[in-house]
Amino acid sequence: GQCAAVCPTGALVERDYSWRVIEALADPDKVVVVQTAPAVRAALGEEFGLEPGTLVTGKMVSALRQMGFDYVFDTDFAADLTIMEEASEFLDRLNRYLKGDKAVRMPILTSCCPAWVKFFEHQFPELLDVPSTAKSPQQMFGAVAKNFFAKKLGIPREKMVVVSVMPCLAKKYEASRPEFAVDGNPDVDISISTRELAHLIKRCNIDFLSLPDEDFDRPLGESTGAGVIFGTTGGVIEAAVRTAVEWATGKPLEKVDFTELRGMQGCREAWVNVGDLKLHIGIAHGLGNARRLLEAVRDGKGEMFHAIEIMACPGGCVGGGGQPYHHGNFEIVKKRAEAIYREDQGKPIRKSHENPEIVKLYEEFLGKPLGETAHHLLHTHYFKRSDV
Ligand code: SF4
Numbered sequence: 001g002q003c004a005a006v007c008p009t010g011a012l013v014e015r016d017y018s019w020r021v022i023e024a025l026a027d028p029d030k031v032v033v034v035q036t037a038p039a040v041r042a043a044l045g046e047e048f049g050l051e052p053g054t055l056v057t058g059k060m061v062s063a064l065r066q067m068g069f070d071y072v073f074d075t076d077f078a079a080d081l082t083i084m085e086e087a088s089e090f091l092d093r094l095n096r097y098l099k100g101d102k103a104v105r106m107p108i109l110t111s112c113c114p115a116w117v118k119f120f121e122h123q124f125p126e127l128l129d130v131p132s133t134a135k136s137p138q139q140m141f142g143a144v145a146k147n148f149f150a151k152k153l154g155i156p157r158e159k160m161v162v163v164s165v166m167p168c169l170a171k172k173y174e175a176s177r178p179e180f181a182v183d184g185n186p187d188v189d190i191s192i193s194t195r196e197l198a199h200l201i202k203r204c205n206i207d208f209l210s211l212p213d214e215d216f217d218r219p220l221g222e223s224t225g226a227g228v229i230f231g232t233t234g235g236v237i238e239a240a241v242r243t244a245v246e247w248a249t250g251k252p253l254e255k256v257d258f259t260e261l262r263g264m265q266g267c268r269e270a271w272v273n274v275g276d277l278k279l280h281i282g283i284a285h286g287l288g289n290a291r292r293l294l295e296a297v298r299d300g301k302g303e304m305f306h307a308i309e310i311m312a313c314p315g316g317c318v319g320g321g322g323q324p325y326h327h328g329n330f331e332i333v334k335k336r337a338e339a340i341y342r343e344d345q346g347k348p349i350r351k352s353h354e355n356p357e358i359v360k361l362y363e364e365f366l367g368k369p370l371g372e373t374a375h376h377l378l379h380t381h382y383f384k385r386s387d388v
Helices: 002-006 018-026 044-048 057-067 075-098 114-123 137-153 170-175 194-203 225-231 235-249 287-298 330-346 356-366 372-378
Strands: 031-036 071-074 160-166 190-193 267-274 277-285 307-311
Touching: 018 160, 018 190, 018 194, 031 057, 031 075, 031 137, 044 194, 057 071, 057 194, 071 075, 071 137, 075 137, 075 225, 075 235, 075 356, 075 372, 114 170, 114 287, 137 160, 137 170, 137 356, 137 372, 160 170, 160 194, 170 190, 190 194, 225 235, 225 330, 235 267, 235 277, 235 307, 267 287, 277 287, 287 307, 356 372
Parallel strands: 031 071, 031 160, 160 190, 277 307
Antiparallel strands: 267 277
């Protein structure tokens, strides 16, 4: 209603889209595809009485299959894709900047949080060319599902329904932005929260705790540890650094964990070596912290940053507004973040550019990062907004 129209994060009014999911699943003419964001698996179990920080990835996949989704895929796959594009964009900008190209603006800002995107569109219109143009994982997934996977299945995009399960309420708004639709058909049709998924599982009478662990479908279900850590503050930039440093130096990383980028301090900075160059990285979570960091960038204060990650929710997506309520107990958010890093540790592949399905997708369909098809499907632009 009224409030949602004026709230910059779209999070003041909660819209329940569960019924839309039920309708889509009941429609025999539709192929219904689901993607689940990294932070969901680290919190969904809480709705079923499990300890905070319990990973329920396999049970979540089982439950979605039992509910009748035709394909159970992973937003983490699209997070790896986001890194391919964002790391390429970062290195391109950095190289031009180092060569003295005055048209290049630094730092690059991450752009996967829609509440943050809407915030800078309203509050920092003079910085619209600073954020990465890479779409968020949710939107990259939708674009690939409807332009690549639907073709593979031999169906028109209108026959496919893409559902996303997100830790986030602002993702509903992001999915509805008109630039993410083709002739009125959105890339992501329905976005529901972790809480809505929990209610749906209960409504379907699924005994969640006794479900077996199952694995995501392929190809859009394959992901790396880098895709997983998108779910916590510092994770997006760490995933980008893993790929950018390896590409820039041409050598395998000596250590995959960039622990200097981790932690829960609201505004933090770290330095990462790339050969002789020291990258200055900033991280903020919570919009108050983001504003402080952005004002410093705009006013040219302090040492220049090369890249900054910003997430609107304290803790990043693990603390998102669509997650099970934590009633202000931040220890719960921290436990979810630890679970995310555990999942990363346990993954056989931990760098986005080594995801074999991502490599195949570029070979078969996308061409090169920042190439023509990739640019068309995986990048976006931002708008000055003054309607606050
Ligand atoms: Fe959504 Fe919050 Fe994550 Fe931003 S940080 S994408 S608002 S859950």
